[in-house]
Amino acid sequence: MSYVKPTDLVQSVIDAGASKVMLSTRDTLIRSIMGGAMLTIAAAFAVTVSVTTGVPLLGALLFPVGFIMLYLLGYDLLTGVFVLAPLAWLDRRPGVTLGGILRNWGLVFLGNFIGAFAIAVLMAIVVTNGFATAPNAVGEAIGHIGEGRTVGYAEHGAAGMLTLFVRAVLCNAMVATGVVLAMVSKDVIGKIVAMWMPIMLFFFMGFEHSIVNMFLFPSGLLLGGDFTIMDYLIWNEIPTVLGNLVGGLLFVGLPLYLTYGRPAAPRRVRASKRERNAAVAVATSDREPATTGV
Secondary structure: OOOOOOOHHHHHHHHHHHHHHHOHHHHHHHHHHHHHHHHHHHHHHHHHHHHHHHHOOOHHHHHHHHHHHHHHHOOOOHHHHHHHHHHHHHOOOOOOHHHHHHHHHHHHHHHHHHHHHHHHHHHHHHHHOOOOOOOOHHHHHHHHHHHOOHHHHOOOOHHHHHHHHHHHHHHHHHHHHHHHHOEEEOOOHHHHHHHHHHHHHHHOOOOOOOHHHHHHHHHHHHHOOOOHHHHHHHHHHHHHHHHHHHHHHHHHHHHHHHHOOOOOHHHHHHHHHHHHHHHHHHHHHHHHOOOOOO
């Protein structure tokens, strides 16, 4: 059977987290740059499909191709290592420290941004004919996305910030599920189907993904969107990163670890002790004291 049971799945997740933390700086940057680039070109593809067909659901149905390709190739996303690395630390894997986790997160953030920004520049060239013309319909749509998801939140003040944060939490509840489900099958088709479902959901629901936003907002600024870099950082990227961290750990990593990870071992030990004690009691009761005749 290609299906990996949850108990084995969690061990695979922990193994993956430990390997991410221990990865060299060079490899971490290369894999995260490619991960950011691959995911964001799929975001550009999804926006293009939505604009040209007028059917946003179709764009959401097709967006997961980028996520699937990058995880099949073993590339990294910040939203993924938010879940993988802490579980390796909770499992007390040798060499996995809080400092190592923060180093990994920082490198993956940097690499994802480099990859996403590169795609933003390249797509801006495509939709403006090398900046020689005004943005086409796809470019205009990207610019408006940046406006709506920065100043659109700011207009509502604290309520807007809360909405942004909750959307980011819900986003990585789905994306981190996709990261974990990438390991739930041993064959490629099974992995693809498993990853497809939560990624399609997050994109169509308009949840906030920190890496996708590393493409959308620089693209919007390059294409004349009516917002600033500070709008992007304060009213999107920083709260989105924090929300993604909370969502991935709270709704995916911790529940899986607490019910299927190492904490289950003491329960098994206690159960086995009870079984041994019961067996001893039965054996003792069977040994009747010897009696002598009169």
